[in-house]
Amino acid sequence: MNLTDACAAIEKSIGKKFSTIIMCNCEINYFGRARSHLAQGDRIIIIKSDSCILIHKPKGRNPVNWMSSTPEITLSMELDYFQLKASSIKPKEELLINVFEVYSISSHPLIDTEQLKLAGSERDMSDMIYEKPQLVKEDFKPINREEKTDYGFLDVFGYDSKGNFVIVECKRYTAGLDAVTQLRRYVEKVKSSKGVSNVVGIIAAPSISPKALKMLTDWGFSYKQVNAPKNFKNDEISQEKINKFF
Amino acid sequence: MNLTDACAAIEKSIGKKFSTIIMCNCEINYFGRARSHLAQGDRIIIIKSDSCILIHKPKGRNPVNWMSSTPEITLSMELDYFQLKASSIKPKEELLINVFEVYSISSHPLIDTEQLKLAGSERDMSDMIYEKPQLVKEDFKPINREEKTDYGFLDVFGYDSKGNFVIVECKRYTAGLDAVTQLRRYVEKVKSSKGVSNVVGIIAAPSISPKALKMLTDWGFSYKQVNAPKNFKNDEISQEKINKFF
DNA sequence: TACTACATCTCGCAT
DNA sequence: ATGCGAGGTGTAGTA
Numbered sequence: 001m002n003l004t005d006a007c008a009a010i011e012k013s014i015g016k017k018f019s020t021i022i023m024c025n026c027e028i029n030y031f032g033r034a035r036s037h038l039a040q041g042d043r044i045i046i047i048k049s050d051s052c053i054l055i056h057k058p059k060g061r062n063p064v065n066w067m068s069s070t071p072e073i074t075l076s077m078e079l080d081y082f083q084l085k086a087s088s089i090k091p092k093e094e095l096l097i098n099v100f101e102v103y104s105i106s107s108h109p110l111i112d113t114e115q116l117k118l119a120g121s122e123r124d125m126s127d128m129i130y131e132k133p134q135l136v137k138e139d140f141k142p143i144n145r146e147e148k149t150d151y152g153f154l155d156v157f158g159y160d161s162k163g164n165f166v167i168v169e170c171k172r173y174t175a176g177l178d179a180v181t182q183l184r185r186y187v188e189k190v191k192s193s194k195g196v197s198n199v200v201g202i203i204a205a206p207s208i209s210p211k212a213l214k215m216l217t218d219w220g221f222s223y224k225q226v227n228a229p230k231n232f233k234n235d236e237i238s239q240e241k242i243n244k245f246f
Numbered sequence: 247m248n249l250t251d252a253c254a255a256i257e258k259s260i261g262k263k264f265s266t267i268i269m270c271n272c273e274i275n276y277f278g279r280a281r282s283h284l285a286q287g288d289r290i291i292i293i294k295s296d297s298c299i300l301i302h303k304p305k306g307r308n309p310v311n312w313m314s315s316t317p318e319i320t321l322s323m324e325l326d327y328f329q330l331k332a333s334s335i336k337p338k339e340e341l342l343i344n345v346f347e348v349y350s351i352s353s354h355p356l357i358d359t360e361q362l363k364l365a366g367s368e369r370d371m372s373d374m375i376y377e378k379p380q381l382v383k384e385d386f387k388p389i390n391r392e393e394k395t396d397y398g399f400l401d402v403f404g405y406d407s408k409g410n411f412v413i414v415e416c417k418r419y420t421a422g423l424d425a426v427t428q429l430r431r432y433v434e435k436v437k438s439s440k441g442v443s444n445v446v447g448i449i450a451a452p453s454i455s456p457k458a459l460k461m462l463t464d465w466g467f468s469y470k471q472v473n474a475p476k477n478f479k480n481d482e483i484s485q486e487k488i489n490k491f492f
Numbered sequence: 493t494a495c496t497a498c499a500t501c502t503c504g505c506a507t
Numbered sequence: 508a509t510g511c512g513a514g515g516t517g518t519a520g521t522a
Contacts, residue, residue, distance in 0.1 A: 019290060019304050021267055023354045033419075033515040034366030035476045041358030044265060046290065050305040058265050058356035059296040061314040062502060065362075068307040068517080093515080106350040108269045110304035112287030116311075120280030122498060148521065153497060172499090173279075176511065181427045182497090209510055230281045279500040308517065314502080339500075368513060394506065399512065418514090422496070428512090455495055 006102040007082040011075045013047075013107035020047040025101040026081075028055060028065050032093030038064060040100060045084070047073070049110070053086050053095065067095045117232060125170045125228040126155040129204060133158070136168055136204050136224045151189040155204075164198045165190060171205035172228040179203055180215045187221070252348035253328040256293075257321045259353035266293040271347040272327075274301060274311050278339030284310060286346060291330070293319070295356070299332050299341065313341045363478060371416045371474040372401040375450060379404070382414055382450050382470045398432045401450075410444040411436060417451035418474040425449055426461045433467070 006022075013020040022045040028038040043064070046054040051071055054063040071086040071093075084097040126145045133140040133156075142158035149157075156168040167190060169175075169183040180203065187201040201221035208216070208223050216223055252268075259266040268291040274284040289310070292300040297317055300309040317332040317339075330343040372391045379386040379402075388404035402414040413436065415421075415429040426449065433447040447467035454462070454469050462469055 019269065021269070021290065021352060023265065023267070023352055023356065030515075031476075034364055034474070035478070036365070036515075037363045037478070039360040041360040042354075042356035043358060044267065044292065044356070046292075046302065048302070048305055052305065052307050054302075054307070056292065056294070056300075057358050059294055059298065059358075060503095061298050061300070061312060062514095062516090066307060066515085091515085103354045103356075104352045106267060106269055106352050108288075108349045110269065110288035110290070110349075112289060112303050112305075114285040114287040116282055116284050118280055118282045118500080120500075148496085174510085177431065178424070178512085181431055182424075185423065185427055211510080228280070230277075232281070232283070276500070282500075306517095308499095308501090312500080337500085364515080366515075394511090419516095420495085424497085457495075 001102045001105070003080075003082055003099070003102065004077055006099075006105060007075055007077050009105055009107070010047075010084075013105070014073055014075075016107075016109070017049045018107045019049055019110045021045070021104075021106040022047075022099070023103040024099045025103075026055075026097050026099045028098075029096045030065050030094070032088075032095075033091055036065065042103075045097065045099075051086075055097065065095060065097075067093060069093070071095070119232045120172065120228045120230045122155070122170050122172045122228070125172055125204070125226065126168075128229045129156045129168060129170065129226065135226055136202055137166065137200075140166055140168075142166075142168075151193055152186045154186055160200060162198075164200045165194070165196065166200045166202065168202045168204050170226070171203065173206065175203050175205040175208040175223070176212050177209070177215060179205070179208075180212045180219070180221070183216075183221060184219055247348045247351070249326075249328055249345070249348065250323055252345075252351060253321055253323050255351055255353070256330075259351070260293055260319055260321075262353075262355070263295045264353045265295055265356045267291070267350075267352040268293075268345070269349040270345045271349075272301075272343050272345045274344075275342045276311050276340070278334075278341075279337055282311065288349075291343065291345075297332075301343065311341060311343075313339060315339070317341070365478045366418065366474045366476040368401070368416050368418045368474070371418055371450070371472065372414075374475045375402050375414060375416065375472065381472055382448055383412065383446075386412055386414075388412075388414075398435055400432060406446060408444075410446045411440070411442060412446045412448065414448045414450050416472070417449065419452065421449050421451040421454040421469070422458050423455070423461060425451070425454075426458050426465070426467070429462075429467060430465055 027040045030036040044056040053067045055065045067086040069088045071088045081098045081100045086095040130145040139161035145156045155170040204226040206227045273286045276282040290302040299313045301311040313332040315334045317334045327344045327346045332341040376391040385407035391402045401416040450472040452473045
């Protein structure tokens with residue numbers, strides 16, 4: 001494809017706020033929060049209607065370069081390439097793409113008013129524990145969940161039958177050292193803020209790493225195996241399907 | 247575009263391991279680590295040569311759905327749509343895309359042997375501190391950097407002139423509470439493992455959050471402002487350009 | 493705006 | 508395979 005024509009076509013597509021996708025040979029320089037250089041090769045450039053730019057190599061899940069924060073996009077034709085330049089002010093960043101060859105351009109006004117419905121987040125997990133506290137501790141009476149308290153962001157907290165303050169830290173995946181130190185921070189904060197010592201710390205997660213478990217028990221906390229729920233709310237029938245799948 | 251033809255074209259492109267990009271109207275269901283549903287709308291489907299699949303809405307930086315771990319991809323024509331199905335075994339996941347309308351298909355064998363060169367990572371920062379320890383503490387004599395010891399991953403560590411053990415935790419961005427708890431964990435580990443008490447903990451970062459700073463000083467640690475370097479190694483001329491840009 | 497913590501995080505590295 | 512920590516992380520929620 002002729003470079004000049006391609007450059008003009010892209011400029012037009014961007015101007016119309018169409019989703020624009022370019023398969024091309026290019027080199028890329030980035031300056032900003034870090035600095036990067038990628039020598040010439042074949043890539044996919046995606047320019048969305050909100051001026052978000054993604055550049056993908058032919059392999060891998062993540063973009064090799066990108067620019068998301070409301071950039072200005074300008075195109076300029078040079079001798080044997082055209083340059084696509086995207087800038088943002090805060091953070092101060094600059095993305096320079098020199099395009100040497102264009103294999104294909106796709107341009108279309110895409111409309112999508114729907115939003116993703118997701119089940120199985122940590123929030124869903126803490127909701128479940130709040131509703132069924134016995135999943136974590138027989139005599140656990142939760143007061144609240146996912147609350148930014150004076151003590152920090154506690155996933156679920158309340159009291160047990162002995163009057164101990166109970167703090168539950170949820171992880172939807174294997175709990176590691178981070179999770180334990182996080183729990184410790186919350187427990188210490190509650191102890192010092194309330195001036196009490198009878199605080200029970202519990203990690204609720206599908207699994208826990210050995211080192212994390214050791215650290216946990218060393219500090220007098222405990223672990224309870226809990227899996228994140230995967231049913232949509234107000235969607236009774238779904239759990240059956242899920243069980244069939246897993 | 248005719249759905250049956252589109253389905254065949256996509257199947258052929260995937261079979262040849264071409265990078266394949268589809269602008270289409272579709273609905274998406276995902277089962278796996280979580281569960282998600284996205285009702286009908288216009289999206290961009292990217293299928294790479296390594297069978298990595300990304301689905302993008304017309305806005306935003308991140309894919310709304312994806313599948314990266316060596317999935318099998320199958321296509322099947324139904325009455326008024328065709329289904330693209332991707333499965334992976336571990337983790338057990340399934341991605342179902344029902345395509346109702348195809349606006350464009352791009353297919354090309356992309357070749358890219360180059361790799362991103364990046365400057366300004368935390369590793370670059372700890373290298374710099376190792377080489378210029380006075381950036382952190384006048385009398386700091388580093389022993390090693392980026393070492394996985396029995397105590398954890400210490401960014402830079404060594405001794406000062408008073409014989410104190412010094413641990414430096416680097417962050418390339420604003421240090422938060424997690425950075426402080428991480429440093430604390432390392433310091434405590436070193437203290438208990440070596441049976442010493444004279445351990446100095448320092449956070450080196452361009453900035454630090456107020457709460458993190460309070461916690462840091464409460465625990466007797468300190469903060470030193472350090473910025474990540476942004477010059478490529480063996481690239482003397484570059485720093486000049488960087489200075490001009492910033 | 494700044495701070496905090498989650499994410500279907502992903503990715504690399506080391507055990 | 509698992510554990511651990513960085514990331515140009517991005518993103519949402521909140522004060």
